[in-house]
Amino acid sequence: MDSLEVIARPHFDKADLAWLTDIRSRRAGSRGAPYFTLVFAGVELEAAAFTKAVRANARDIHPIRFRLRSALVVPETVVRRFHVFLIPDEGFGAILKLHDALHAGPLASGLRQDSPYLPHITVATSGSYETARDLALSLNRRDLDIAGRIDALQVERRTGEVIKPVAEVPLAKAGWFG
Numbered sequence: 001m002d003s004l005e006v007i008a009r010p011h012f013d014k015a016d017l018a019w020l021t022d023i024r025s026r027r028a029g030s031r032g033a034p035y036f037t038l039v040f041a042g043v044e045l046e047a048a049a050f051t052k053a054v055r056a057n058a059r060d061i062h063p064i065r066f067r068l069r070s071a072l073v074v075p076e077t078v079v080r081r082f083h084v085f086l087i088p089d090e091g092f093g094a095i096l097k098l099h100d101a102l103h104a105g106p107l108a109s110g111l112r113q114d115s116p117y118l119p120h121i122t123v124a125t126s127g128s129y130e131t132a133r134d135l136a137l138s139l140n141r142r143d144l145d146i147a148g149r150i151d152a153l154q155v156e157r158r159t160g161e162v163i164k165p166v167a168e169v170p171l172a173k174a175g176w177f178g
Contacts, residue, residue, distance in 0.1 A: 003041030003158050004050045004166065006102060008095075009033050010066070010148035020086075020121065020146070027084070027124030027135065034121045036150070038099050041158065043110040051155050051167045053106045058153055061098055063171045066091025068121065068146040071139035073132045082132035084139070085120035086146070095119035095150070102153075 012020065017033065024030040043050060066088035074083045088095060096119055103111045123139075126132045155166040 004039075004043060004045070004047060005037060005041055005156050005158060006039035006054055007035040007037050007154050007156060008098075008150040008152070009035045009154060010150050012146065012148045016146045016148075020123070023123045024121075027126075028122050029125065030122065034123075035154075036095060036119055036121065038095075038153065039102050039107055039110045040112060041110075042112075043107050045106055047155070047157065047166050049106065051169070054102065054153060054155055054167075054169050057102045057104050057107065058098070058169055058171060061101060061171050062173075064091050064094040064098065064150040066095060066119075066148050066150070068148065069144050071123070071136040071144070072118075072120070073129065073136045074118070074120075075129070080127065082126050082129050083122050084124035084126075084132050084136050085118065086123055086139075086144075087118070087120050088148075091148075092119055098150075 020034045021032070024034055039054070045053070067090040068086040069089040070087045072085045072087050074085055075081075076083060096117065099117050099119070124132060124135050151171055153169040153171070155169065157164045157166050
């Protein structure tokens with residue numbers, strides 16, 4: 001099945017990006033750079049109309065700075081898995097407001113009603129709560145402090161496991177006083 005999504009691939013310093021990419025590969029089976037999903041699959045629009053709505057909804061949103069400092073275990077009850085999320089302490093509200101802004105107008109149908117949106121980067125997935133909890137505790141005992149910045153959004157098309165870029169939507173540039 002074909003679906004469109006919106007993600008943000010933040011900028012991180014080189015060492016943090018390498019660590020995040022490595023832990024996600026080893027613990028979550030995720031390849032590639034870490035990202036925040038902002039609009040999940042479910043909006044039934046053609047790619048051009050979808051991208052136009054993303055551009056309109058994100059038009060006044062400025063780049064977002066955030067800091068990942070906390071790990072949280074989140075169950076996915078339908079498939080009986082547990083994810084370990086890194087949650088932004090700083091920038092949480094800005095990412096949440098971006099998510100809300102994106103779900104206006106034609107993209108409103110993509111809003112998930114079954115669970116609240118939680119800005120996160122997944123770093124692990126396990127069938128065992130204890131394994132996920134042990135990793136989250138280990139991460140929370142560290143002096144975890146990963147700074148990042150979101151400058152643009154990516155519209156992507158997913159067909160099964162195949163992901164193809166559709167468009168990049170830069171966030172608004174700050175003016176003289178912003």
